[in-house]
Amino acid sequence: MNYENILVTTENKIATITINRPTKLNALNKATIHELHEAFKNAESDTNINVILLTGSGEKAFVAGADISEFANFSVEEGAQLAAQGQELLFDFVENLKTPVIAAVNGFALGGGLELAMSCHFRVASENAKMGLPEVSLGVIPGYGGTQRLPQLIGKGKAMEMIMTAGMLNAEEALNWKLVNYVVTSSELIPFCTEIANKILKNSPVAISKAIKSINANFKDGVNGFETEIKNFGKSFGTEDFKEGTTAFLEKRKAVFTGK
Numbered sequence: 001m002n003y004e005n006i007l008v009t010t011e012n013k014i015a016t017i018t019i020n021r022p023t024k025l026n027a028l029n030k031a032t033i034h035e036l037h038e039a040f041k042n043a044e045s046d047t048n049i050n051v052i053l054l055t056g057s058g059e060k061a062f063v064a065g066a067d068i069s070e071f072a073n074f075s076v077e078e079g080a081q082l083a084a085q086g087q088e089l090l091f092d093f094v095e096n097l098k099t100p101v102i103a104a105v106n107g108f109a110l111g112g113g114l115e116l117a118m119s120c121h122f123r124v125a126s127e128n129a130k131m132g133l134p135e136v137s138l139g140v141i142p143g144y145g146g147t148q149r150l151p152q153l154i155g156k157g158k159a160m161e162m163i164m165t166a167g168m169l170n171a172e173e174a175l176n177w178k179l180v181n182y183v184v185t186s187s188e189l190i191p192f193c194t195e196i197a198n199k200i201l202k203n204s205p206v207a208i209s210k211a212i213k214s215i216n217a218n219f220k221d222g223v224n225g226f227e228t229e230i231k232n233f234g235k236s237f238g239t240e241d242f243k244e245g246t247t248a249f250l251e252k253r254k255a256v257f258t259g260k
Helices: 030-045 076-095 112-119 146-154 156-165 171-176 189-201 205-217 225-236 240-250
Strands: 006-011 014-019 051-056 061-063 101-105 108-110 122-126 130-132 168-170 182-184
Touching (some): 006 030, 030 076, 051 112, 061 101, 101 112, 101 189, 112 130, 112 146, 122 171, 182 189, 205 225
Parallel strands (some): 051 101, 061 108, 101 122, 122 182
Antiparallel strands (some): 130 168
């Protein structure tokens, strides 16, 4: 599929989705959000893709924010609709994918950019990364899940401070606050993420998808995460991957998983 604002490549069961609007510092506009939705949906349905890497083109920015020019004159109703549609199409959609998504954060991840990175299952940052939610400096609040996911990741107090001050964390601060898992040089970013992806590829795709669902359940209102874990643990016993994994262990060989 041809895209105007993103690039998609696939190699060795890893899909790399690159937001490609370098003159706009990869800012998210409606068209890019729709294209990202399609790219993630296609990757999710492709049985030859078991891990997704998400990054931005160039070294300056992962995503520098939303495209403010698109919504500067919105009404109350239009603003609410913008947030609702964006969360449904992209941010919640990415978080709930059964395929692992790693955010390779190169440079600025601000506003919607940080919200997108937080929607991914975990994050790796380049040394020049800077992350923040500066929306209050524009008279608005984060609307793509930032007020919910940031406290989950770094704690309520620090999230309150970051959002209220519109401040940014550098890469090392993001690592210390557990907003990212690792910090590497810009040149190492994609190879390092690919190395993690290859470790993931050694394991059962169907088990990983059930683990993602179970972990996410703990952060959803009205859902008992323990019950979700029990249910998905039980379901694992009915998969071909479980039979292969346990048989391979007993036979002292490497398992060959099919994702079924």
